[in-house]
Amino acid sequence: MAKFLNTSATNYFLEELIKQAKERVILISPFLKLNDRVKELLEDKNRLKIDIRIVYGKSELQPEEIQWLKSQDYIRTSFCKNLHAKCYLNEDSCIITSLNLYEFSQINNNEMGIFLSREEDGEVYKDAYEEAQRIIRVSDEVRISMEKIDEASVSNTNEVKASSKPPHEKLTTSKLATQLKLKTSELLDKLVQQGWLELKGDKHFITEAGKQNGGEFRTGPHGAYFLWPAETELK
Structure with missing residues (x-):
């Protein structure tokens, strides 16, 4: 009671x-x-x-x-x-x-x-x-939006500091999903199937295979996220 x-x-x-x-x-x-x-x-x-x-x-x-x-x-x-x-x-x-x-x-x-x-x-x-x-x-959706903003800021900073580095060489999972015309959840499932991510409970972890293919785990002011090469292609 x-x-x-x-x-x-x-x-x-x-x-x-x-x-x-x-x-x-x-x-x-x-x-x-x-x-x-x-x-x-x-x-x-x-x-x-x-x-x-x-x-x-x-x-x-x-x-x-x-x-x-x-x-x-x-x-x-x-x-x-x-x-x-x-x-x-x-x-x-x-x-x-x-x-x-x-x-x-x-x-x-x-x-x-x-x-x-x-x-x-x-x-x-x-x-x-x-x-x-x-x-x-709802909070996940807002957090994904924040990640996009953070990524743009990071890219602009890197462009100033190292002009030889492509400004948009890596994308967040949500942005890569948009590029591939997938939902973020669909892309996460595909990354797990491909062995680049591992799902423990409801939390994703990057694998060695994911790192070898250019994936990165990052933590920013608004939470943790992954970055992937913009040219990433999935099987």
């Missing part, structure tokens, strides 16, 4: 939600700024290869957050425009609250929240989970 949470209870149940996750953690919060305790909990889940998805709504990440995220193989991040929701889920429970992630453990704040159990609040949990998945889908 749903539980009302005050500030201290929200902190407690959020920590337990992350600790008890066996399959996945979804954290939706406007600000991607994590305190040491949350990082410690997520690092432990990362070591256990638990799929972690973080959606945030403010595009400026601090350098320390970027470096920390780079070191976590099973944490995926994406940017969602106009995000104001604060919702935290694992495979069994959900918290909908006023608490931002960066405010975790700040018990002097006045926060409210609702705790939902998949077992006891099945319909409401299902609705919350489906909305979280919708936000993730």
